[in-house]
Amino acid sequence: MNRASLHFVLAALVAIALPLFMRSGTLASEVLIFAMAAAACNLLLGYTGLLSFGQGIFFGLGSYAAGLTLLHTSLPLGAALALATIAGAVAATGVGWLSIRRQGVYFVMLTLAFSQFFYFLAYTFKDVTGGDNGLLNIPRPAIGPFALGESWAYYAFVAVLFLLVFAALQRVASSTFGRTLLAIRDNEERARAIGFPVRLFKITAFAVSGAVTGLAGALHALLIGVAPLSSIEYHMSESILIMTIIGGSGNLFASVLGAGFYVIVSDLLSSIWPRWLLLLGGLLVVVALFMQKGLWGLLERLVEALQNGRKSPVEAPVRPESEGRSI
Amino acid sequence: MLNRRDLLKLSSLTAGSLLLPAGLRPAFAAGEAITIGAPLPMSGPFAANGKFGSMGTAMIVEEVGKILDRKLGYLEIDTEGKPATAVRKVQEAMERGVTMFSGGILSSEALAMGKEVAKGNGVFITTAGADEITGSECNRATFRWSVPTFGAIEQTVRPLIEQLPNAKRWYTITPQYVFGDGLLNAAKAIFKEKGIEHVGNSYHSLTEKEFSGYLTNAMAAKPDALLILNFGSQSSDTLRQAVSFGMKQRMTILLAWASGLEQFETLGPDLMEGVYFGAQYWHGIDSPFNRELVAKVQAKHKMNPNYAFASAYLTTKLLIDAAAKAGSTDGPAVVKAMEGMKYAGLTGEEEIRAADHQVIKNYYLLKGKAKSAMKDKDDYADIISFGKSFQSPEEALCKMA
Numbered sequence: 001m002n003r004a005s006l007h008f009v010l011a012a013l014v015a016i017a018l019p020l021f022m023r024s025g026t027l028a029s030e031v032l033i034f035a036m037a038a039a040a041c042n043l044l045l046g047y048t049g050l051l052s053f054g055q056g057i058f059f060g061l062g063s064y065a066a067g068l069t070l071l072h073t074s075l076p077l078g079a080a081l082a083l084a085t086i087a088g089a090v091a092a093t094g095v096g097w098l099s100i101r102r103q104g105v106y107f108v109m110l111t112l113a114f115s116q117f118f119y120f121l122a123y124t125f126k127d128v129t130g131g132d133n134g135l136l137n138i139p140r141p142a143i144g145p146f147a148l149g150e151s152w153a154y155y156a157f158v159a160v161l162f163l164l165v166f167a168a169l170q171r172v173a174s175s176t177f178g179r180t181l182l183a184i185r186d187n188e189e190r191a192r193a194i195g196f197p198v199r200l201f202k203i204t205a206f207a208v209s210g211a212v213t214g215l216a217g218a219l220h221a222l223l224i225g226v227a228p229l230s231s232i233e234y235h236m237s238e239s240i241l242i243m244t245i246i247g248g249s250g251n252l253f254a255s256v257l258g259a260g261f262y263v264i265v266s267d268l269l270s271s272i273w274p275r276w277l278l279l280l281g282g283l284l285v286v287v288a289l290f291m292q293k294g295l296w297g298l299l300e301r302l303v304e305a306l307q308n309g310r311k312s313p314v315e316a317p318v319r320p321e322s323e324g325r326s327i
Numbered sequence: 328m329l330n331r332r333d334l335l336k337l338s339s340l341t342a343g344s345l346l347l348p349a350g351l352r353p354a355f356a357a358g359e360a361i362t363i364g365a366p367l368p369m370s371g372p373f374a375a376n377g378k379f380g381s382m383g384t385a386m387i388v389e390e391v392g393k394i395l396d397r398k399l400g401y402l403e404i405d406t407e408g409k410p411a412t413a414v415r416k417v418q419e420a421m422e423r424g425v426t427m428f429s430g431g432i433l434s435s436e437a438l439a440m441g442k443e444v445a446k447g448n449g450v451f452i453t454t455a456g457a458d459e460i461t462g463s464e465c466n467r468a469t470f471r472w473s474v475p476t477f478g479a480i481e482q483t484v485r486p487l488i489e490q491l492p493n494a495k496r497w498y499t500i501t502p503q504y505v506f507g508d509g510l511l512n513a514a515k516a517i518f519k520e521k522g523i524e525h526v527g528n529s530y531h532s533l534t535e536k537e538f539s540g541y542l543t544n545a546m547a548a549k550p551d552a553l554l555i556l557n558f559g560s561q562s563s564d565t566l567r568q569a570v571s572f573g574m575k576q577r578m579t580i581l582l583a584w585a586s587g588l589e590q591f592e593t594l595g596p597d598l599m600e601g602v603y604f605g606a607q608y609w610h611g612i613d614s615p616f617n618r619e620l621v622a623k624v625q626a627k628h629k630m631n632p633n634y635a636f637a638s639a640y641l642t643t644k645l646l647i648d649a650a651a652k653a654g655s656t657d658g659p660a661v662v663k664a665m666e667g668m669k670y671a672g673l674t675g676e677e678e679i680r681a682a683d684h685q686v687i688k689n690y691y692l693l694k695g696k697a698k699s700a701m702k703d704k705d706d707y708a709d710i711i712s713f714g715k716s717f718q719s720p721e722e723a724l725c726k727m728a
Binding site for chain 2: 023024025026027030120123124126131132133134136137151220223224225226228229230231267270271274275276277
């Protein structure tokens with residue numbers, strides 16, 4: 001079994017295991033929704049070396065697109081999700097097209113600026129988005145003969161979409177396009193010198209990432225029945241980035257781990273201690289200092305140690321093969 | 328060491344520990360504890376309000392102990408101040424059999440939770456500010472204790488105009504979203520009626536922290552009164568900066584939507600002296616129920632109840648009383664019992680209006696005292712006036728589904 005197949009099997013196992021080990025269908029759905037968003041973020045961060053704070057834009061736009069479609073038209077659920085995906089892709093193309101004109105910290109600043117821009121757009125056009133109150137009353141219609149009202153029924157729907165999206169992202173990552181993204185990430189000048197249209201590749205990566213994030217945003221809006229303003233805040237971008245970094249940016253399944261860990265641990269900790277964000281901050285420091293390959297890297301080390309029949313020492317700050325060099 | 332409150336919380340957590348296999352999921356059954364959900368922002372920027380809200384709910388739950396021959400408990404739900412998290416956790420609580428919820432301090436999360444509770448046939452009472460809660464977004468499951476923007480302005484701006492007949496020029500500072508516009512429109516209507524000149528308004532965003540530019544504009548307009556229409560830390564920041572600009576000496580300042588004691592503790596008497604405040608609740612209210620609550624809280628917690636504490640105590644009590652009256656914890660039965668309920672409340676006689684689920688209660692105009700005039704450490708303000716002002720359900724655009 002090659003690595004891609006192994007990762008897909010692991011993703012499928014996660015989708016199957018969540019209902020067995022979790023009490024809440026809503027929380028389980030949220031894990032998979034954010035796993036999609038984190039995997040899409042990973043396509044930019046891990047595969048293309050682009051640290052984007054724009055993911056919240058695509059997530060929020062997906063939420064609003066699906067919500068507005070279902071509230072104001074008679075289009076079916078599939079069409080609402082498709083429109084949300086397109087909205088995410090179009091916005092990401094625009095944001096990517098403008099942001100990749102600069103590199104490093106200026107690129108990050110541009111994505112942050114766009115994040116604020118879209119947030120204030122949503123905040124200002126309250127007649128469309130509901131402003132601070134959010135877009136309320138988003139229905140969750142049936143898909144064909146399948147009602148999605150019950151939380152585990154909706155989970156099943158999300159799980160199927162998650163696996164389809166995961167497989168598609170894997171396909172993208174392992175294609176010539178995906179391998180070229182790695183080449184661009186590792187040495188952009190060389191990739192350009194060889195003749196690759198670097199800008200076009202980066203914009204395409206943005207578009208794919210935006211499309212998947214838009215879909216995740218739509219699924220989230222359907223999950224909670226509201227598209228809150230917080231969906232398009234830069235905090236959303238921050239959360240998606242944290243999930244991606246905690247999981248590890250080396251492969252797409254790592255993002256699933258990161259999202260699952262972040263969502264479940266946040267939920268548990270917030271039930272126990274109001275200052276739980278302190279712990280999360282501490283965890284990020286640990287990941288940044290000692291686990292640069294994230295949870296996936298830790299798992300790899302453990303498996304390796306087990307195979308070697310000895311315990312792994314504390315992980316040294318190793319620069320992972322797939323870690324982005326430029327931002 | 329665990330106190331009783333922690334134990335109540337932990338027992339709720341244990342009952343629904345997140346990672347139990349599906350087959351082992353606990354179910355609520357007859358004879359088991361009645362759990363009241365308390366969805367509050369326990370972490371994040373509004374955590375202080377959440378903490379006192381939780382204390383209020385805990386106190387009344389412990390005090391009542393048992394209804395319908397079943398033990399009473401509560402489930403503290405940390406909304407993190409985020410509507411999405413709030414809705415998800417309320418969904419989870421409903422899946423565990425919780426039908427009654429008291430909480431939702433922030434408007435955005437309260438609106439979203441109200442919709443969710445309605446979908447699940449539960450009942451929800453909140454103290455959040457958005458007019459839509461008992462207005463255009465009203466629903467069968469949602470009740471609101473706090474006075475909407477219309478009443479807050481009617482009971483602060485109108486009496487102040489009457490007290491200060493020479494204050495003919497007013498300037499407003501407004502957060503630019505639905506809540507702020509609600510307050511501003513109500514104020515404009517009174518200005519028009521009373522022949523007051525509205526010499527200017529500064530809109531600011533929900534994330535604004537620096538108000539000096541708006542205050543400079545206000546000073547340039549030379550108003551007799553400054554009406555501050557934002558709330559929470561934004562209103563504290565606006566007032567601090569206004570006082571540091573010397574505006575208190577040049578004009579009357581009214582902060583129409585203050586949080587009460589929790590805000591006054593951060594402002595202090597030097598800033599507050601001579602400034603007018605609008606408040607939903609003040610521990611100095613002279614009503615039998617409030618006097619009783621203040622005495623109990625002082626005995627138990629060695630403090631005076633603030634708005635978050637007192638309102639959570641009362642709203643949870645309303646749910647408990649309604650469930651006892653209905654003989655059931657089913658959402659629709661509790662809703663029916665609450666509709667039209669009249670009771671001796673924190674602000675005197677209060678009534679839950681059946682048509683839109685708005686509690687009809689007093690709103691207060693307070694005036695900050697000098698430090699030398701304070702009788703105790705919490706005696707920050709005097710009540711100047713109070714009263715009940717509400718739009719009809721039709722005027723508030725409530726069409727109950």
